[in-house]
Amino acid sequence: MAGKTLFDKVWDSHVVEQIENGPSVLYIDRHLIHEVTSPVAFAGLEKRGLKVFRPQLTIATVDHNVPTMDQHLPIRDMLSKSQVDKLTENCNRHGITLFGLNHPYQGIVHVIGPELGLTLPGMTIVCGDSHTATHGAFGSVAFGIGTSEIEMVLASQCIMQPKPKRMRITVDGILKKGVTAKDIILYIISKISASGGTGYFIEYAGSAIRSLSMEARMTICNMSIECGSRGGLIAPDDITFNYIKGREHAPKGKDWDKAIEYWKKLRSDDDATFDLELKFDAADIEPMITYGTNPGMGIKITEKIPDGSSLTESEKPSFFKSLQYMDLQPGTPMLGRKIDYVFVGSCTNGRIEDLREFTRFIKGRKKADHVTAWIVPGSKQVEKQAQNEGLVKILEEAGFKLRQPGCSACLAMNDDKVPQGKYAVSTTNRNFEGRQGPGARTFLASPITAAAAAITGKITDPRELL
Amino acid sequence: MAIEKFITITSTCVPLSIENVDTDQIIPARYLKATSREGFGDNLFRDWRYDNNNNPKPDFVLNNPLYKGKILVAGKNFGSGSSREHAAWAIYDYGFRVVVSSFFADIFKNNALNIGLLPVQVSERFLARLFDIINKNAGTEVKVDLENQLITIVPTGESEKFEINNYKKTCLLKGYDDIDYLISLNQKIINFEQNR
Ligand code: SF4
Numbered sequence A: 001m002a003g004k005t006l007f008d009k010v011w012d013s014h015v016v017e018q019i020e021n022g023p024s025v026l027y028i029d030r031h032l033i034h035e036v037t038s039p040v041a042f043a044g045l046e047k048r049g050l051k052v053f054r055p056q057l058t059i060a061t062v063d064h065n066v067p068t069m070d071q072h073l074p075i076r077d078m079l080s081k082s083q084v085d086k087l088t089e090n091c092n093r094h095g096i097t098l099f100g101l102n103h104p105y106q107g108i109v110h111v112i113g114p115e116l117g118l119t120l121p122g123m124t125i126v127c128g129d130s131h132t133a134t135h136g137a138f139g140s141v142a143f144g145i146g147t148s149e150i151e152m153v154l155a156s157q158c159i160m161q162p163k164p165k166r167m168r169i170t171v172d173g174i175l176k177k178g179v180t181a182k183d184i185i186l187y188i189i190s191k192i193s194a195s196g197g198t199g200y201f202i203e204y205a206g207s208a209i210r211s212l213s214m215e216a217r218m219t220i221c222n223m224s225i226e227c228g229s230r231g232g233l234i235a236p237d238d239i240t241f242n243y244i245k246g247r248e249h250a251p252k253g254k255d256w257d258k259a260i261e262y263w264k265k266l267r268s269d270d271d272a273t274f275d276l277e278l279k280f281d282a283a284d285i286e287p288m289i290t291y292g293t294n295p296g297m298g299i300k301i302t303e304k305i306p307d308g309s310s311l312t313e314s315e316k317p318s319f320f321k322s323l324q325y326m327d328l329q330p331g332t333p334m335l336g337r338k339i340d341y342v343f344v345g346s347c348t349n350g351r352i353e354d355l356r357e358f359t360r361f362i363k364g365r366k367k368a369d370h371v372t373a374w375i376v377p378g379s380k381q382v383e384k385q386a387q388n389e390g391l392v393k394i395l396e397e398a399g400f401k402l403r404q405p406g407c408s409a410c411l412a413m414n415d416d417k418v419p420q421g422k423y424a425v426s427t428t429n430r431n432f433e434g435r436q437g438p439g440a441r442t443f444l445a446s447p448i449t450a451a452a453a454a455i456t457g458k459i460t461d462p463r464e465l466l
Numbered sequence B: 001m002a003i004e005k006f007i008t009i010t011s012t013c014v015p016l017s018i019e020n021v022d023t024d025q026i027i028p029a030r031y032l033k034a035t036s037r038e039g040f041g042d043n044l045f046r047d048w049r050y051d052n053n054n055n056p057k058p059d060f061v062l063n064n065p066l067y068k069g070k071i072l073v074a075g076k077n078f079g080s081g082s083s084r085e086h087a088a089w090a091i092y093d094y095g096f097r098v099v100v101s102s103f104f105a106d107i108f109k110n111n112a113l114n115i116g117l118l119p120v121q122v123s124e125r126f127l128a129r130l131f132d133i134i135n136k137n138a139g140t141e142v143k144v145d146l147e148n149q150l151i152t153i154v155p156t157g158e159s160e161k162f163e164i165n166n167y168k169k170t171c172l173l174k175g176y177d178d179i180d181y182l183i184s185l186n187q188k189i190i191n192f193e194q195n196r
Helices: A006-012 A039-047 A078-094 A109-115 A130-138 A147-156 A181-192 A214-227 A238-244 A253-263 A316-326 A352-362 A380-388 A391-397 A447-456 B086-094 B106-115 B124-136 B166-174 B178-184 B186-195
Strands: A015-018 A024-027 A030-033 A058-061 A097-099 A124-127 A141-144 A158-161 A165-172 A200-205 A231-233 A276-281 A288-290 A298-300 A341-344 A372-375 A423-426 A441-444 B009-016 B071-074 B098-101 B118-121 B141-145 B150-153 B159-161
Touching: A006 A141, A006 A200, A006 A231, A015 B186, A024 B186, A030 A109, A030 A147, A039 A078, A039 A147, A058 A109, A078 A097, A109 A124, A109 A130, A109 A214, A109 A380, A124 A130, A130 A141, A130 A214, A130 A231, A130 A238, A141 A231, A147 A158, A147 B106, A147 B178, A158 B178, A165 A181, A181 A214, A181 A276, A181 A288, A181 A298, A200 A214, A214 A231, A214 A238, A214 A352, A238 A253, A341 A352, A341 A447, A352 A380, A352 A391, A352 A447, A380 A391, A423 A447, B009 B098, B009 B124, B071 B124, B071 B141, B086 B106, B098 B124, B106 B118, B106 B166, B124 B150, B178 B186
Parallel strands: A030 A058, A030 A124, A058 A097, A124 A141, A165 A200, A165 A276, A200 A231, A341 A372, A341 A423, A423 A441, B009 B071, B071 B098, B098 B118
Antiparallel strands: A015 A024, A024 A158, A288 A298, A288 A441, B009 B141, B141 B150, B150 B159
16 A cells, blocks of 8 residues: 555544545644634524534634734724624633633734644644644644634534645755745745645655744745645654643643654655655745735845746736736846835744844844834734843834734734835735735745845845845 | 525626736725625725725726626636635625636635535636637626536537536535534544544
8 A cells, every 4th residue: 555645644534524526524623713704603603503512622812803002902993893802702602712812822823823732743723714724834734714614613623625635845955044934935936836736735845844943834834825725734853842842732741752652653654645746956045035916926036027028928917917016117126126114923924933033133233214114923922932032122222113913914904004005025925915905015025034124124135134 | 504506597797807816806804804794795806996085996897887797707816815705705795606717726616615606617718718708798698507517608609517526516506505514424523533
């Protein structure tokens, strides 16, 4: 019998029933919910007169819609408040643990799961948010679902899901100085396009991936969805186990030993086959930046914006429409372009390691006067850690301020919006039209590329300042 | 909440010949603040449809009185981005029952099927032909026959088969939804929990 991939091992062990020519009924170990995509699911449940089937397996937080300043005050936006209130009410009624505003564990759903040891290898994890793929960094099968599916999980702890195909992306070699996990994933997406992963679940492998910290692995898995794939995962190893050990919800004592024994088996067998295999060389990757309105429109920061001549006729209208929205000329360089905003945060780069890197970079320097910078921790715990480690002080000395945890300017749903026509270097995951505010223009990049831009006020190769 | 049964639909189409239409375009996040499912159609393609003063932009296809109907025809890679089911709700609530494209994002496709909106994936060639004919004659009718998995350009008779898994097809034809099915598996799920 041929070997199994890591993805198959985890998926297959959660199939309750396989429908012929149809989806699998998949058992879900961990369900994360937030205020935006859950209210209609709870309403549906109640309409059917059902209770939550396994309330202890669902964890709730508030992130998308919350302000990132003055969180101790009542939320001013009445619609945002009503979603947060609704979530509180639903959690109370159904006995679901909620990390609400001002709770020491509140934060972006994909930051708090790993941080609390709720995310463990071999689990199936879902959330009504496409960046659930983040949790795949631990060797779990994690993916985003819609509201109907949230209702399914609440009602039965299962969802109906067609099984994706398997892809393996191997990145071997040693990363150059100034090249981060964010650059790896932006590079991959620029190579395979924003839809190149559709229909697949990706396993990331290779020496360059293995060498990364858990935080960096999460950044990579987080953006799996940006090439269209359902999710991405990485086989757990000692780096994974060391990260998990001792966290609040991590197994303890004998349970820990048992867990480790199982987790060590969670890797693709040597003779496992994938539907698609791609290989990249770490040495080819440089600091990346996007210029367009989908995450596949990325280039090395030193490169020029493509002129579109290599595109097909059907691709051209979208390409030029995108440049028009960005008000950028084909064939021109990105370096030196003036920017207005810098946003560091989100479930892609809002973890403590990201803040450390950003802070190390700006230490002893000053923010450019014309730049508005939002530095937003991914969670309360990250915020606290940043204070304890003295990062907040360094930020303040350089002219930055640490805000409070939430999705913030990642999606322009709360108060933090980039104004019309302004350029933002952002450590988030999406540069869609209007994603950071109506008419806002987003350049996706790593935390250190964002730091370089914040200091110089223009797009700058971070290696020049290292 | 069962879904509406999908019977064969014959309708004129609304052509949106843009590729990579993402969920933030279909419905921007700032319109996701509701706690019920109604009314999202008003904000479908909000930022393409209205200017900053909430006046309709005349060059956007939804504001063109020539084009109406229950079928949205869109460029390649439709629905990429967020898992927000609101995107599918907005399209459905606006009055569409079918979206035709040469490629759909996975989550969007699942979400659409779960609420009774049929994603019909056609070849690039058929899609190009469809745009061509609709652009020449806005009154062109297209027939989507789910039972036979066939999409037909009525006046010319050109047609193409489309894929859908059997389970979802049955659900749509009969108006079943997954939750009823999952509830019926209750004992099996409990057994699974005990035996793992
Ligand atoms: S930070 Fe952005 S991408 Fe992440 S969960 Fe929040 S809105 Fe979604």
